[in-house]
Amino acid sequence: MPGFELFGDLERNEVNDVLQSGVLMRYGFDGMRNGHWKAKELEAALENTLQSKHVQLVSSGTAAVSVALAAAGVGAGDEVIMPTFTFVASFEAIMMLGAIPVLVDIDDTLGLNPEAVEQAITPETKAVMVVQMCGSMANMKALQALCTKHDLLLVEDACQAIGGTFNGKPLGSIGDLGCFSFDFVKTITSGEGGAVITNNKDYYLNTDHYSDHGHDHIGNDRGAESHPFLGYNFRISELHAAVGLAQVKRLPEFLEIQKRNYGILREALSQIPEVTFRTVPEGGEESYAFLNFFLPNLDMARQASEAFKTNGVDGCFHYFDNNWHYIRKWDHLKNLKSLYPISQEVKKGLAYLQTKTFEKSDYYIARNISCLIKLSWTEAEVKARASKMVEAIKQIVKS
Numbered sequence: 001m002p003g004f005e006l007f008g009d010l011e012r013n014e015v016n017d018v019l020q021s022g023v024l025m026r027y028g029f030d031g032m033r034n035g036h037w038k039a040k041e042l043e044a045a046l047e048n049t050l051q052s053k054h055v056q057l058v059s060s061g062t063a064a065v066s067v068a069l070a071a072a073g074v075g076a077g078d079e080v081i082m083p084t085f086t087f088v089a090s091f092e093a094i095m096m097l098g099a100i101p102v103l104v105d106i107d108d109t110l111g112l113n114p115e116a117v118e119q120a121i122t123p124e125t126k127a128v129m130v131v132q133m134c135g136s137m138a139n140m141k142a143l144q145a146l147c148t149k150h151d152l153l154l155v156e157d158a159c160q161a162i163g164g165t166f167n168g169k170p171l172g173s174i175g176d177l178g179c180f181s182f183d184f185v186k187t188i189t190s191g192e193g194g195a196v197i198t199n200n201k202d203y204y205l206n207t208d209h210y211s212d213h214g215h216d217h218i219g220n221d222r223g224a225e226s227h228p229f230l231g232y233n234f235r236i237s238e239l240h241a242a243v244g245l246a247q248v249k250r251l252p253e254f255l256e257i258q259k260r261n262y263g264i265l266r267e268a269l270s271q272i273p274e275v276t277f278r279t280v281p282e283g284g285e286e287s288y289a290f291l292n293f294f295l296p297n298l299d300m301a302r303q304a305s306e307a308f309k310t311n312g313v314d315g316c317f318h319y320f321d322n323n324w325h326y327i328r329k330w331d332h333l334k335n336l337k338s339l340y341p342i343s344q345e346v347k348k349g350l351a352y353l354q355t356k357t358f359e360k361s362d363y364y365i366a367r368n369i370s371c372l373i374k375l376s377w378t379e380a381e382v383k384a385r386a387s388k389m390v391e392a393i394k395q396i397v398k399s
């Protein structure tokens with residue numbers, strides 16, 4: 001997710017506007033800021049790009065997920081269904097609110113398995129959090145139907161999939177609320193930052209107030225604003241928003257390069273019969289941020305991962321052995337290693353992790369390799385990489 005690769009004059013000029021006025025905060029200081037409102041401008045640009053009525057910028061993708069859940073009233077003791085394959089931020093954001101993450105299996109989309117979701121629904125379930133991992137999406141049609149049937153909130157974490165679409169709608173805009181990250185390794189970056197998008201005005205106003213200590217942002221005297229409810233500080237700074245503003249303008253260019261590089265690699269790997277690819281649901285179009293493929297078994301995937309490293313093919317992840325993205329290595333969650341006491345309710349709610357196994361997720365993640373698609377590669381470099389990958393895999397499958 002290489003927004004960081006193409007940082008240039010556009011970004012520098014936007015940042016310079018902020019440095020020249022010296023107003024680093026997104027709220028207030030109207031007279032000093034020379035008309036520059038980078039966070040507001042970025043929100044407007046994202047509304048357009050993501051075809052969403054409302055966008056609230058926040059300080060990170062993790063904050064976005066927490067703020068989205070809070071804005072919709074998810075809190076203490078509520079259960080939120082989430083996938084076993086994601087980033088740790090998913091359960092962190094849920095637990096920050098005193099809610100309980102209920103982890104369920106994924107399927108060949110590498111996203112939530114709708115059957116597993118349905119089995120996990122209890123009277124305590126408040127939301128389903130679908131995570132659009134590695135540039136593509138889960139079976140959104142089935143998940144939407146399930147959420148409607150059971151009257152559940154659908155929160156879409158599209159942090160890794162900006163630019164992907166389902167039935168022509170941008171990923172992130174399909175659920176009740178969508179979340180994005182603009183950290184340094186996402187398709188577009190603001191250094192650090194995130195966004196919550198929604199078409200629901202009440203949820204939006206909640207995100208606006210909650211992410212700024214509960215400020216209602218009415219009037220132009222910050223000290224006199226009222227606080228309809230408790231909030232925290234998840235604000236983005238103008239400096240970060242300025243970088244994001246430059247990058248969002250370049251998103252179409254980034255997506256085009258990604259798609260071209262992805263296409264070259266995919267075509268090369270398609271020639272190996274033992275290689276299969278993740279399922280993209282009908283109506284879905286990936287963002288092409290990653291090329292995800294399966295090998296026949298765990299051993300071969302491990303060998304391929306090693307061979308890629310040895311041959312200088314970087315940015316290919318075998319998440320089965322990765323500490324951050326898959327349940328298998330989340331012992332800190334399973335053992336509730338927390339700096340501060342966790343509520344009895346959450347402890348009880350997470351007890352299932354001591355015994356529950358996730359064979360279906362293992363089946364996919366053990367065999368999956370996810371390769372980052374970079375923007376800075378020349379065509380010759382992508383082709384050379386493709387040849388190295390094909391060579392390495394062919395050797396593994398024939399031995």
Ligand SMILES: Cc1ncc(COP(=O)(O)O)c(C=O)c1O
Nearest residue numbers: 060061062087089159160181183
């Ligand atoms: C799926 C997913 N959700 C949330 C996040 C959190 O984003 P941030 O790093 O901006 O907090 C990430 C970051 O990698 C992510 O991949």
